[in-house]
Amino acid sequence: MPNAHDILFTTLADPTRRAIFERLCREGEQTVGALTAQAGVSQPAVSKHLGVLRRAGLVRDRHEGRQTHYSAQLAALSPLVDWTRQMNAFWESRFDDLENLLKRMDQ
Numbered sequence: 001m002p003n004a005h006d007i008l009f010t011t012l013a014d015p016t017r018r019a020i021f022e023r024l025c026r027e028g029e030q031t032v033g034a035l036t037a038q039a040g041v042s043q044p045a046v047s048k049h050l051g052v053l054r055r056a057g058l059v060r061d062r063h064e065g066r067q068t069h070y071s072a073q074l075a076a077l078s079p080l081v082d083w084t085r086q087m088n089a090f091w092e093s094r095f096d097d098l099e100n101l102l103k104r105m106d107q
């Protein structure tokens with residue numbers, strides 16, 4: 001079973017999905033029609049991408065009459081934020097070790 005990092009990385013790896021998610025983050029709640037108008041792909045393709053984003057927890061849908069509105073769920077990115085912090089700490093430690101080694105070599 002894939003972990004949260006794998007699901008989020010896989011979901012956001014697609015440039016169209018990533019663009020839809022970024023647009024929802026920047027502009028707030030949007031209908032499928034509004035997202036399709038600027039996506040450069042068909043409405044069925046946008047709907048498919050939104051389904052993948054929803055299953056990953058990155059968007060939430062809200063039905064109002066015959067329209068479905070989607071909004072970004074930024075909290076769903078927390079596993080990626082945590083992973084990025086871990087990688088940052090790892091690399092900072094490695095660079096500190098390298099700096100210490102270089103200082104010892106200069107002496």
